Amino acid sequence: MKRLLLFSALLPAVLCAQNPIIRDMYAADPTARVFGGKVYLFPSHDIVQPSPLPQGMRENWFCMEDYHVYSSENLTEWTDHGVILTQKDVPWGKPDGYSMWAPDCVERGGKYYFYFPDVVKEGMGFGIGVAVADKPEGPYTVVKSNIKGISGIDPCVLQASDGNAYIFWGAGRCARLKENMTELADDTPTEKVRWGDREFEMSGYNCLKDLPNRQAEGPFAFEHNGNYYLTYPYVRRNTEVLGYAMSKNPTGPYEYKGLIMAEHADSCWTNHHSIINYKGQWYLFYHHNDFSPDDDKRRSPRIERLYFNPDGTIREVHPTMRGVGINDAVSVINVDRYNTASQDVTTGFVDTADRFRGWYAGLGRKGSYIIYKDVDFKNVKPNAYAIANVRANKNTKFTVREKSAKGKVIAEFTVTVVTEGQFRRDYSGQWLAVTAPLKYVPNGVTDLCITADADAVDIDNIEFKNRIEYFQPAAATPSTPDSDGFIRRWTVAEPIYLDINTNILFTDSYLDKTLGDPQVQSLLKTVPADRQKSKYGSQTLVWHKIESNFYNVKLFRFTEHYGKKIYGVIFPAVTVIECDDEIRDVRLMAGSNSASKWYLDGDEILTMSGDRRMVRDDCASKSVTLKKGTNVLSGLVINGPGMSDFCVRFIDNDGHPVKNFKIK
Ligand code: FUB
Numbered sequence: 075m076k077r078l079l080l081f082s083a084l085l086p087a088v089l090c091a092q093n094p095i096i097r098d099m100y101a102a103d104p105t106a107r108v109f110g111g112k113v114y115l116f117p118s119h120d121i122v123q124p125s126p127l128p129q130g131m132r133e134n135w136f137c138m139e140d141y142h143v144y145s146s147e148n149l150t151e152w153t154d155h156g157v158i159l160t161q162k163d164v165p166w167g168k169p170d171g172y173s174m175w176a177p178d179c180v181e182r183g184g185k186y187y188f189y190f191p192d193v194v195k196e197g198m199g200f201g202i203g204v205a206v207a208d209k210p211e212g213p214y215t216v217v218k219s220n221i222k223g224i225s226g227i228d229p230c231v232l233q234a235s236d237g238n239a240y241i242f243w244g245a246g247r248c249a250r251l252k253e254n255m256t257e258l259a260d261d262t263p264t265e266k267v268r269w270g271d272r273e274f275e276m277s278g279y280n281c282l283k284d285l286p287n288r289q290a291e292g293p294f295a296f297e298h299n300g301n302y303y304l305t306y307p308y309v310r311r312n313t314e315v316l317g318y319a320m321s322k323n324p325t326g327p328y329e330y331k332g333l334i335m336a337e338h339a340d341s342c343w344t345n346h347h348s349i350i351n352y353k354g355q356w357y358l359f360y361h362h363n364d365f366s367p368d369d370d371k372r373r374s375p376r377i378e379r380l381y382f383n384p385d386g387t388i389r390e391v392h393p394t395m396r397g398v399g400i401n402d403a404v405s406v407i408n409v410d411r412y413n414t415a416s417q418d419v420t421t422g423f424v425d426t427a428d429r430f431r432g433w434y435a436g437l438g439r440k441g442s443y444i445i446y447k448d449v450d451f452k453n454v455k456p457n458a459y460a461i462a463n464v465r466a467n468k469n470t471k472f473t474v475r476e477k478s479a480k481g482k483v484i485a486e487f488t489v490t491v492v493t494e495g496q497f498r499r500d501y502s503g504q505w506l507a508v509t510a511p512l513k514y515v516p517n518g519v520t521d522l523c524i525t526a527d528a529d530a531v532d533i534d535n536i537e538f539k540n541r542i543e544y545f546q547p548a549a550a551t552p553s554t555p556d557s558d559g560f561i562r563r564w565t566v567a568e569p570i571y572l573d574i575n576t577n578i579l580f581t582d583s584y585l586d587k588t589l590g591d592p593q594v595q596s597l598l599k600t601v602p603a604d605r606q607k608s609k610y611g612s613q614t615l616v617w618h619k620i621e622s623n624f625y626n627v628k629l630f631r632f633t634e635h636y637g638k639k640i641y642g643v644i645f646p647a648v649t650v651i652e653c654d655d656e657i658r659d660v661r662l663m664a665g666s667n668s669a670s671k672w673y674l675d676g677d678e679i680l681t682m683s684g685d686r687r688m689v690r691d692d693c694a695s696k697s698v699t700l701k702k703g704t705n706v707l708s709g710l711v712i713n714g715p716g717m718s719d720f721c722v723r724f725i726d727n728d729g730h731p732v733k734n735f736k737i738k
Pocket residue numbers: 102103118136175176227228291292344345346
């Protein structure tokens with residue numbers, strides 16, 4: 075038996091290698107920490123404001139009700155460990171305050187201390203609380219009261235080499251913590267501070283004294299090479315920059331040194347950051363309103379590399395879309411997050427109604443280019459192919475080269491949007507998945523240069539796939555039945571898993587009940603897009619548009635390829651048949667392992683019950699008509715402990731295969 079290249083089972087799926095690093099929800103104020111050789115990210119969680127607004131909530135304002143924690147070992151794959159704390163868990167906070175702003179987390183003595191701000195239930199303003207866990211992922215237990223003496227936001231805890239822990243918070247103050255990490259040290263000084271005509275008593279030290287500090291918040295303090303760094307956002311002109319100051323003492327006095335990051339070029343008023351050293355490289359985590367350009371209170375975390383000068387000062391960091399990850403070539407490469415591009419390259423949301431679907435890059439003119447850095451080809455086999463999602467207004471070719479527009483050609487995609495002749499089709503302006511064989515496989519990590527030979531070509535992403543021997547992704551252009559009339563192009567869902575351990579129960583009535591179940595039937599109601607997801611109870615089924623390399627569609631290879639269950643399964647499959655003229659008096663001839671049901675435009679035309687083996691033309695449907703235009707043929711194949719597959723074709727009254735139609 076030939077070896078199936080199971081890339082999904084052998085290689086981890088890279089969830090994200092570009093900025094922003096969290097792509098399924100808004101998240102801000104990214105505090106990164108290194109625990110046990112992994113990076114943990116503790117952001118705040120921006121949400122859309124509830125409607126109607128809870129009493130007292132300011133309109134168009136920050137809105138946060140809980141915290142998630144994420145972890146990563148390579149800064150490209152991020153695991154969401156879920157919610158660790160919600161506003162309802164905080165005994166001293168307002169349960170509907172929606173003010174769980176920037177947090178921090180540190181480890182001391184084997185315990186993890188999570189510091190977070192929240193609006194106090196009694197009195198005014200923000201308090202800072204602590205939740206404690208044995209692991210960074212939690213579960214966290216909230217300390218009953220907030221830290222006495224602190225009124226403010228944005229906690230950050232510095233564990234200094236003098237053995238003490240110091241807490242910094244948004245009011246530009248800092249103070250030593252007791253060894254219990256939940257109270258300020260007894261010798262914490264207090265000071266009377268005037269704001270306008272009001273006087274407040276503030277605990278701790280004014281560590282921003284004499285520094286640029288207009289609207290300063292979000293302090294992040296750390297120690298490196300005998301220097302303490304106090305880094306913080308403040309308003310230099312109209313919006314926030316990230317600045318920093320240095321001192322030989324954790325509590326100051328600090329001396330201002332300059333900018334870490336200038337104002338965001340576009341409309342995000344805030345910035346908030348953290349700095350870590352991970353595996354010898356320094357990184358800056360910060361935020362931007364990537365997914366929400368018209369509302370800067372819904373933000374997303376990003377990462378860049380950060381460098382020190384020999385005298386300990388920090389080099390200014392420039393925000394990028396590309397971020398820091400190395401992109402595995404066999405994972406999706408969102409080329410719209412390029413490093414550099416020619417002037418006429420733009421980006422836009424793929425779906426403005428669902429911005430979390432990400433961006434595309436528009437190559438404005440023939441000769442436009444995109445450079446996307448750091449793609450690792452180590453997992454790409456010589457027989458791999460490239461697949462790209464593109465959109466064009468006329469037939470075009472776009473090329474992926476190594477490094478630059480003069481580099482070696484890796485793949486060349488021919489994008490045919492308009493076909494002429496009898497089956498004229500016009501796919502202008504539509505997103506198409508186009509494939510191309512690889513002309514050259516680079517060695518290890520390299521940069522990609524993408525160009526097009528026409529104006530106005532859009533590219534969403536590129537992926538390099540090792541060839542699978544049983545299927546290939548369906549091309550964008552229609553296909554035909556094979557020389558024997560078998561239909562090889564299908565949109566197949568990763569199977570529903572049911573605990574079936576025998577096939578002898580596949581009686582007609584069992585099939586009517588199980589396959590006729592409205593939830594199962596609802597899967598066949600539409601023709602899904604490639605990689606579209608459907609739900610069956612708590613199971614998520616991903617649809618794949620495939621072309622079988624054999625007359626029989628080897629469903630067990632399909633499910634094996636995607637790392638899903640092989641036994642005890644129901645496979646939904648759909649295909650679209652396009653007829654130029656009506657075709658009367660034909661029968662669907664099917665074979666399946668094991669039982670199956672087949673439908674034409676939603677009407678059940680064939681049931682194959684019992685514990686069956688896949689046999690060519692095993693059963694015939696009643697006589698049916700394929701109407702002129704679009705016909706949707708769908709099927710459900712069910713199997714217990716067996717190797718699922720099926721074959722399907724239409725036969726005319728004379729027993730000849732029907733082949734005069736297209737399969738979309
Ligand atoms: O996320 C809410 C607030 O915005 C943070 O606490 C500030 O630092 C700013 O980023």
